[in-house]
Amino acid sequence: MAGLTMAAGLVLVPAAWAQDVPGVEEADINWRQFEGTTLRFLGGQHPASSALQSVVADFEELTGITVEVEQISWDAYFQKVQLDLSSPDPQYDMFLANGGDFDWLYGPTGSISNIEEFLNDPKLTDLDWYDLDDVDAKVLAAASWDGVPGHPAGTGNAYVVPFMSESYMVAARKDILDKYGLELPETLEDVRDAAKTIHEGENGQMAGFAARGGVGVVNAALINFLINYGGSDLDAGMNSQLATPESVYVHNLLLNEILRPFGPQGWLTMEWTDLRNRAAQGEFGIWYDADWFAVGYEDSAQSRIAGDIVYGNLGSAESKFADYYYFGLAINDNSPRKQAAWLLAQYFSSKPVMLKLAVEQNLLMPTRASVYDAPQFAEKFGAWGNGTWIEAAKANLDQWAKPAFMPADQQGAIKNVWAAGAHQIYEGADPQTVLDGVASEINGLMDRAGYRTAQ
Secondary structure, rough: OOOOEEEEOOOEHHHHHHHOOOOOOHHHOOOOOOOOOOEEEEEEEEEHHHHHHHHHHHEEEEEEEEEEEEEOHHHHHHHHHHHHHHHOOOOEEEEEEEEEHHHHHHHHOOEOOOOOOHHHHOOOOOHHHOOOEOOOHHHHHHHOOOOOOOOOOOOOOEEEEEEEEEEEEEEEEEHHHOOOOOOOOEEEHHHHHHHHHHHHHHHOOOOEEEEEOHHHHHHHHHHHHHHHHHOHHHHHOOOEOOOHHHHHHHHHHHHHHHHHHHOOOOOHHHOOOHHHHHHOOOEEEEEEEHHHHHHHHHHOOOOOOOOOOOEOEEEEEOOOOOOOOOEEEEEOOOOOOOOHHHHHHHHHHHHHHHHHHHHHHOOOOOOOOOHHOOOOHHHHHOOOHHHHHHHHHHHHHHHEEOOOOOOOOOOOHHHHHHHHHHHHHOOOOOHHHHHHHHHHHHHHHHHHHHOOOOO
């Protein structure tokens, strides 16, 4: 790599980037105050965990802190996190927080640290250099909750500074749209019509439309469309809203009128990795999922459709809302090395490192405005979809993307019940009957937890 800024003999950040954002050497803290410490990080198998591994050597050289990174399957990860956070002698100092499902569960109980204690210590944080105002306020709000049922995200303590976000957009093969004289859909009704045209025009050999299956259909599709069409998951009294007319309409439209007749084979078990890989192989005419999946779609080494995709925002005629998911580094509050762990969390979510990860490692989506505004970012990603990808991404950031779910410490159980109901509808069950049962089961969960009140 040409042209490096050096500080005390250490390679810190490319000089070209240092002209745009302050390098780590400009932070007014002693990066070596915990020299000799060893930190252990546990994450699920994900590009976010891999990204941390990619900068560990630079951090170790800067601080004298050793970092051990462990990635395991998500099922094993959730089990191991629960065990470690309940131990007075924990094995791990830090974890990959995957959205509110993690922070809302472990934050209000005190299992993971409130980051205010680190932010307010000038020995640990240079607030001017770290510049939290540069981090999107909506994603910061998503990572905080006071633990009170019915209170929205953005209340209470903050548990991470998210370094990676995830929102959702629609994508399509441009050659297929052109072949059938179609525009990129903007509403689910548009999707239904276009998916039918593509599926039938390709003699049933191509899925007209794809969205995530498995449990992921809830967080990567249904919640977004539900809100766009006037619905919600829970009201302020923690009563399920999944049996409302708005919800029945969305479930019937997506599952019965689009995915079942015109969607991909194997949809029931098609999780995010499957969708991402199959889309890159050209199996779908139109699809809807995470914004950062474009990294694979636009890589000609792994994609058959690179350079021939158009992107946009999808919802109803009035709204293109998309959930705002995130990843951050959560600190085990029982760890005796919490302060050293904060140095890693701060480093990893700082301006220069986030920019480096985006441009060098393709770690999308950044949570800092300075990264989006950097010329290197536009240079690297601005041509995707002839500019439509970055346009859709910025529309989400500026307008549409917000936390979608009502915070609860039982989000995992709620999503499992909801997804099971969606699968029944897909297989032919009556939507209203199924959703009545789903709502009743979720209300039972909230009753047993003592959360539900009449509205």
